[in-house]
Amino acid sequence: MKRNRFLGDLLAHLFDRPNQMRGKQDDRSIVDLCEALLSAEGEVSGYRLAATVLERYNALDDDGKRAFFEYLNDELEIDAAHVAELAHQYAKDPSVEHFSALSQASEPRRQELLRRLNQPTGATPTLVSMRVDLLRFLKDQPALRRTDLDFVHLLRSWFNRGFLVLKQISWDTPARILDKIVAYEAVHQINDWDDLRRRLYPPDRRCFAFFHPAMPDEPLIFVEVALTKGVPGSVDKLLSEGRTPIDAEQANVAVFYSISNCQKGLRNISFGNLLIKQVVAELALEAPTLETFVTLSPIPGLNAWLKQQVEDDEIGHAATAMLGGEATDDGCKALAARYLLLAKRADGSPVDPVARFHLGNGAEVYGLHAQADSSENGQAQSSGVMVNYLYDLSQTELQHEGFVLNNIVAASPSVTALSNALLTTIPKGINT
Amino acid sequence: MKRNRFLGDLLAHLFDRPNQMRGKQDDRSIVDLCEALLSAEGEVSGYRLAATVLERYNALDDDGKRAFFEYLNDELEIDAAHVAELAHQYAKDPSVEHFSALSQASEPRRQELLRRLNQPTGATPTLVSMRVDLLRFLKDQPALRRTDLDFVHLLRSWFNRGFLVLKQISWDTPARILDKIVAYEAVHQINDWDDLRRRLYPPDRRCFAFFHPAMPDEPLIFVEVALTKGVPGSVDKLLSEGRTPIDAEQANVAVFYSISNCQKGLRNISFGNLLIKQVVAELALEAPTLETFVTLSPIPGLNAWLKQQVEDDEIGHAATAMLGGEATDDGCKALAARYLLLAKRADGSPVDPVARFHLGNGAEVYGLHAQADSSENGQAQSSGVMVNYLYDLSQTELQHEGFVLNNIVAASPSVTALSNALLTTIPKGINT
């Protein structure tokens, strides 16, 4: 890996001998260099040209980068009238030649440019970080979304599941990668090296990440797992300093307590569903005593939703009590169950984004826990209530289908009972 | 690598629990499975569906495969009239939405199908071998070329230079890979294990190959190199059993004496130019005493061309003499020089395909050798004459440009002299 990176540099160095060729440096503008890369010159000198363009891009300030993306968006755009004409021709005479002409004309030249830029070793991460810039500019230049669509199209193809590699992250992982894990953890912050050790070193902890071969130092997404006896009801306990680890063979439950996307530049290219399922398979293989695979997940939208319910006839009082920190644990769980099972968006899908992700993967709402997350964030978003989603690989397809086609939220009997029990556990009489 | 492959199988196994879902097996037709993969179902169960489709495909006979490709070609085709309409709309109102609609409509759905098929570990080599089948069918079903254009489009993107890995092939390489080297060597056949050892084990031999991370057992292209004192004039000597190896530090020339493409399924996706240049860089780094980088190449079209020249006023007699095995070494070399430098196709490029490849890379015709290849094939195609192409990385861009733009064939002074010297060295008088 290392070696090749180094070779890549050398190659750029050897190829990049513009002094023998065009004077001291290739002093053409970045746009001219892109045009050269797209021309016949790009076919034999593509490596050098691409390396130069990427180097040039990295040195640009934001104005320069905006100008570059405007060039991609406007100059490397399709000619719609020409496409229309070729489409008519092909409709009349569906020959291979007409098809080929239409295919070529209807793909913006910026896609070919991006492919040709992806030649030097190390180009892929640069293109991913290029998209980070682009996403930033999209906010006030929405027309650049055309270019972003092409980025997504290409990145989806390149970061296809078949090219990803699952790797275990452990105490045997190089510090270089662990630095990234610390930086990218998005759910439960890793405070220092000792905190990281508590998540990777003990025999009842696991962590897995997807990598892409062209970005060997950069995890794409990772999940942290705890092996436990019984389904745990609190992330505080999972992460506590003083706890005594158990042996993996003693565990019967695997808990996915944190899942973090690492690459902003790969937004909308989703890896989570497959990562969870592959890790379930990996763990089932490694530790045959595991019977249950659940998450321990936050409920980010709960309190916001409760605030909208305070006037509600049925649960208004309960919602007010919970927001005021005066609800019983059962009351909190009942409200959370109701939220997860019944609070829907206009399109019929759950209001809660984490619920949408796991239910969309075919998981079911499995258990609820009060006082499970004492962090500031946990208190603010859900008054400390957390939820387990269950991954039973024999059910995920069926449940996914029900969810996608008919908005059916799969839930365990106990959670369903909780969502119904509300009126009994917090009887109206008491509230009046 | 191993481990992941195994995991892949396990995953397929775990996910593939149709008994809990749809009866014993997923007994839908391959076409129905493809449609499912392209539908919402494919988003969550894509891994399993893709694995099933690929398994099904592998079990098809040729009739089944033809039917499958016809489905891709005809059913997953664009709707040209619809494309035309969307192009008109976009031309009128260039909104992001119109662009997005047009982009989607103008890409045949088979491209998305191929991307979704590429999810299970091991899918990429299967898709490459799928194209081997397709190329076979193209001969009598030329309309399938539409589908082939989409295969090429995707494979070019996936086998982009940035994703390839250069590896040295040596006596420390696993037997599994060496088996492939033996099988794929296309220029100078490897007869047995001892022959292979002669090409990999001695300190003055090297071999390099490009690999793709998703096909770790399959070289894509490889080049065999000899380190020598001086430019060698005969491949027979290079490969002789009895020769005494030299130390790498004693060598001043690196000779690329064989370059072989390995994957029929990647036809038209070219790696040769970059492989040679990267190996030049690698060797320059490893062995600083190397000064000259040349090929020792066959001249496949020479004798065929000579046969067309026997009636020629100027060189007819010389050509007849050479074909009859009665020419001097200098006479043979002069005719070969003339062929390489002057024999052109209608488009102005050289008749000789190997010459087109190396000159297109920016190399120059550097030296000629008679009695250099005593093999049957070498005698038949060029009466044993071979040629060195020189790779001087400080000149390749310039020479490439001259070749591509103006059909200029770069040649060393000695070869140029040879091509001119013909009439004097073999005077007409002698031949009558």
Add this chain to the structure above:
Amino acid sequence: MKRNRFLGDLLAHLFDRPNQMRGKQDDRSIVDLCEALLSAEGEVSGYRLAATVLERYNALDDDGKRAFFEYLNDELEIDAAHVAELAHQYAKDPSVEHFSALSQASEPRRQELLRRLNQPTGATPTLVSMRVDLLRFLKDQPALRRTDLDFVHLLRSWFNRGFLVLKQISWDTPARILDKIVAYEAVHQINDWDDLRRRLYPPDRRCFAFFHPAMPDEPLIFVEVALTKGVPGSVDKLLSEGRTPIDAEQANVAVFYSISNCQKGLRNISFGNLLIKQVVAELALEAPTLETFVTLSPIPGLNAWLKQQVEDDEIGHAATAMLGGEATDDGCKALAARYLLLAKRADGSPVDPVARFHLGNGAEVYGLHAQADSSENGQAQSSGVMVNYLYDLSQTELQHEGFVLNNIVAASPSVTALSNALLTTIPKGINT
């Protein structure tokens, strides 16, 4: 590994700057260099001195090597009178100082020399090959056995089980190692690359070897294993070209059909017992369907023993018949059983060396097969009869104890029956 070897060379090169120190080269004699290495000079310049001695040794002819060993044997010998004196002193006053003095005096200085020689990278294999020379000279210089005892003492300590590494040999093993497997196979010759592939590539074949970290390219001992349904009765079938492999999960028996020591220089340092048992453990882990672990072994001493029995009253006729190729299969097996169970040396242990090895490991004589080895060697030594020894790890300790303490040969009921059945199956009447 590679890198370090290279560094080793560099180090030797850097350290070996005798021009700045003692003139062009360190031209002291090998004996003087050894004395320097044993002196204070050896403490700081040991690496260079050791490298020089080993280089010098390798350049010696046989006379030089003999002289070198005589120097070790005679000059670096203990002073027995001095040892006796120090032993008396220590007996009188068992102080640490007296102990230390005695310890040092009673170890020949050649042991310290060998330890100090073992400093440069690559020294260990050179010392092992030094012993190959020594063993050669022992034949006509038996007094050198003193030096050999010290070699064995050190090598046993260095090649301690705790330092060995078990590695699987497979089709993913580098050609460099496979070359050694072909060269060292001592039981059933490997004829060519295809023969080797038949033993390593199919899913029902395994091979394992012990390596020492200081000799990474050199297997010490290896065993070839076939996974089969049922206990096989013929090595011919196991190695046949045409056979159809089975999947590992279908097998219930692991057959150790060849075990080869690789290093002559490690004679008398035994690895076989532990290799077999560790491979049993490894296979039990990998393929849980395996129930039975047996060898398929030659019976090297059978025919030689039969020749001594031709005059025997009881079995003379049967022995003659078998030697003449006229015995029935059952007759052959009965004689082999009798030989393995009853033919003993003066010390009470079996005559057959392979039997001694496996019974000493705690295995039992499990099954016999006629017409099991059609090779020339197999016919000559045992008329094609082969034997299975069973490794049942729950019995090996007990059986080993019985064998070592009381010369009890563990045997299955069927083999015991065979050894007794002789008189009935080949009734005397027939023989008269």
Add this chain to the structure above:
Amino acid sequence: MKRNRFLGDLLAHLFDRPNQMRGKQDDRSIVDLCEALLSAEGEVSGYRLAATVLERYNALDDDGKRAFFEYLNDELEIDAAHVAELAHQYAKDPSVEHFSALSQASEPRRQELLRRLNQPTGATPTLVSMRVDLLRFLKDQPALRRTDLDFVHLLRSWFNRGFLVLKQISWDTPARILDKIVAYEAVHQINDWDDLRRRLYPPDRRCFAFFHPAMPDEPLIFVEVALTKGVPGSVDKLLSEGRTPIDAEQANVAVFYSISNCQKGLRNISFGNLLIKQVVAELALEAPTLETFVTLSPIPGLNAWLKQQVEDDEIGHAATAMLGGEATDDGCKALAARYLLLAKRADGSPVDPVARFHLGNGAEVYGLHAQADSSENGQAQSSGVMVNYLYDLSQTELQHEGFVLNNIVAASPSVTALSNALLTTIPKGINT
């Protein structure tokens, strides 16, 4: 590595089936188990017996461990009278048999026990930690030194230079190893992860360690190196947080600023000399611009010596001034030079232990720096003065020889001048 350790466990598990053999567990005492291991039983069941003994040992309290060592020391002792007798016999008749008998008798059986204990994977580190216990007990049981001599004898043989592996420690090293580096750093404490990153990550920092293959997770000794422009005069600057790294190619000096032994159990088995020289070689290879290789070392005995000099006629006043923090930088350096060059022990070697180490390796006293170490320890031991020792591999042998044979302290002209200049630079008159 991992795999083999696991196999080791499995093996122990499989072999350790005492229920089939001797009842539930092998409940013999640790001494009986040792005797069994030394007997014939140990030859076939050594792996299991050794694993059991080591497990048993680890569970002992200090009394139990003392008893174990007393058993080694007294029961597995040589029979001195018998040795004397055999020595007489051998003196009379120097036959191989007599030699062999004497050899065996004069080696305490505990050596063979330790060798046989070293069979299970993971045994070597346990034996090393066994010696840590032993060293602890030596203080009040000096007679155990006999056993310690045998430990040292064996460990020296096993940790022979030829078996060690040099590895670079970098930001690509697993966290498991880095944890050890933090724990073992003995010279300049590593405070936290950021501190460690400052020593490993920047392009002008290096770290190298020796490892033994049987203890893959445990560095034996490591050295930290800074690549600098010019010889640095202060460790504070080297380790400062804010400094700007340089590229390796810009450096011309390599500074060894910290060298730490890691294994208490390997006391008296010295690796430092070879580590430094091999790292010099490694760096010279990697970064050809490096011209000078120096340490930046503490002077641990300086202030203690100064305290003894306060009454000295010549330097008493200067010593008092320096101890009082009132000396000039030049004054401090002059006193340090005098100390390093002239302060000798009874045997003629320098008083300073760090000086003895580097001069014994053949280095020279190269430069002195005042105010170079502001740490509490640095102030206390040497008032912040530090020293460079120069490693010039072309001189080390010669200088080592001079040092060992004639107590000559090699020093640069400037340091020699400093040691002489004292009386002039700090004239007595000024101090009164």
